Amino acid sequence: MPGPGLDLLGPEELAQLTDVLASGHLSRYGPDDATFPAKVRRFEELVAAESGTRFALAVNSGTSALFLAITALGIGPGDEVIVPGFTFVATISSIVYARARPVLAEVDETFNLDPADVEARITARTRAIVAVHMLGNPARLDEIKAVAARHGIPLIEDAAQAFGAEYRGRWVGGQGTAGIYSFNEFKTITCGDGGMLVTDDEALYRRAFAMHDQGHSPNRSGIEVGNRPFLGLNLRMTELQGAVLLAQVARLDQIRTHLRANRDLVQSIVGEVPGLCFRQQPDPDGDLATHLVVIFPDAASAAAVSSELGSITLAASGWHVYNHMEHVLSGRTVTGRGCPFDCSCTDDRPANYVAGMLPATDALLERSMSFSIGVQDPNLAPFGLQMRDGADVARARAEQFRAIAARVLLGGGQ
Numbered sequence: 001m002p003g004p005g006l007d008l009l010g011p012e013e014l015a016q017l018t019d020v021l022a023s024g025h026l027s028r029y030g031p032d033d034a035t036f037p038a039k040v041r042r043f044e045e046l047v048a049a050e051s052g053t054r055f056a057l058a059v060n061s062g063t064s065a066l067f068l069a070i071t072a073l074g075i076g077p078g079d080e081v082i083v084p085g086f087t088f089v090a091t092i093s094s095i096v097y098a099r100a101r102p103v104l105a106e107v108d109e110t111f112n113l114d115p116a117d118v119e120a121r122i123t124a125r126t127r128a129i130v131a132v133h134m135l136g137n138p139a140r141l142d143e144i145k146a147v148a149a150r151h152g153i154p155l156i157e158d159a160a161q162a163f164g165a166e167y168r169g170r171w172v173g174g175q176g177t178a179g180i181y182s183f184n185e186f187k188t189i190t191c192g193d194g195g196m197l198v199t200d201d202e203a204l205y206r207r208a209f210a211m212h213d214q215g216h217s218p219n220r221s222g223i224e225v226g227n228r229p230f231l232g233l234n235l236r237m238t239e240l241q242g243a244v245l246l247a248q249v250a251r252l253d254q255i256r257t258h259l260r261a262n263r264d265l266v267q268s269i270v271g272e273v274p275g276l277c278f279r280q281q282p283d284p285d286g287d288l289a290t291h292l293v294v295i296f297p298d299a300a301s302a303a304a305v306s307s308e309l310g311s312i313t314l315a316a317s318g319w320h321v322y323n324h325m326e327h328v329l330s331g332r333t334v335t336g337r338g339c340p341f342d343c344s345c346t347d348d349r350p351a352n353y354v355a356g357m358l359p360a361t362d363a364l365l366e367r368s369m370s371f372s373i374g375v376q377d378p379n380l381a382p383f384g385l386q387m388r389d390g391a392d393v394a395r396a397r398a399e400q401f402r403a404i405a406a407r408v409l410l411g412g413g414q
């Protein structure tokens, strides 16, 4: 079972789905009366309240939410957007399909954007910074926000992997110009596939809404032919997805509490091995605790321990490292022409993405491994725990890790 929400699917999700089927309305639009349960609207209202934002827009994926955030900000050909080189490819592809150029930046020991490197990469063309809260750990939001503010650049938070994580007592995702969440099966809560955009900016919300619904105004109740500001694409969430998410979101406190208890137990055991350390946490109380990222003294020991555990280093994560994104490295889009890679209105220097272009990120990922606490992903963190594992399993896996790491690092046993 990939993520914590998926591991907990149960009768509550079924009851929510039955409710929708019984109503006979599967689309987010239904009659304005008690026969329509309005699951998507209710889920949006709930997430807006929890994330502390004025607006929330449910869509069919986190990728769509990112694409909407970027396009609703007016970003397009000729523009640059700064993103970390350690992220899921969707953070990059959503910029590319908005026809803007992604500028890859280094991560630091938070495994999120290094604020100093972001600032060094700002040019006259930079139109946004996308801070990704990777593996449930909040990025250095204070510093990144300060960089964005100094240069008057919007900050988009990609909180796809951090639904329910907090920074300084507030949900991540709700602290930038716009933020996004994903509800695919690897995420905190899931409906199979789904996403959400949150923002305080009403104009941005209205543009994103129109884009996600053939140009219509928020929560249209009629047909607005003649009044639509621009063309949209159908990226809507269905009532079936909204229903599952309403049941799932009610499990959030249980998920966070359980994951954090298992993380603390695992960390206390693994932390006994001299020479190991953990990723930096800008707000330790806000970490979602889906992953415990361990940093080894060198790449060789990280590779040896990972392989003995049947796991991989973060450098070997095919999903998340720019070095393995062959379509990014060679600038391949579906049409193979036009902006942003082959584009007269973009920088006349050719786009140049090469493996090894982020040496600090590469060196860090090579000596790191994630011990899964609640998201098992064969391409990221094959070793560790799942949501339903209790303290006994957590202790056993942590002791297994400790014994192997101690032998590799100290040449002894424990």
Ligand SMILES: Cc1ncc(COP(=O)(O)O)c(C=O)c1O
Pocket: 061, 062, 063, 064, 087, 088, 090, 091, 132, 158, 160, 161, 181, 182, 183, 184, 186, 193, 194, 195
């Ligand atoms: C950091 C990050 N951003 C964006 C996405 C895209 O989300 P989705 O799969 O819902 O399109 C993901 C999904 O894995 C992700 O991990």
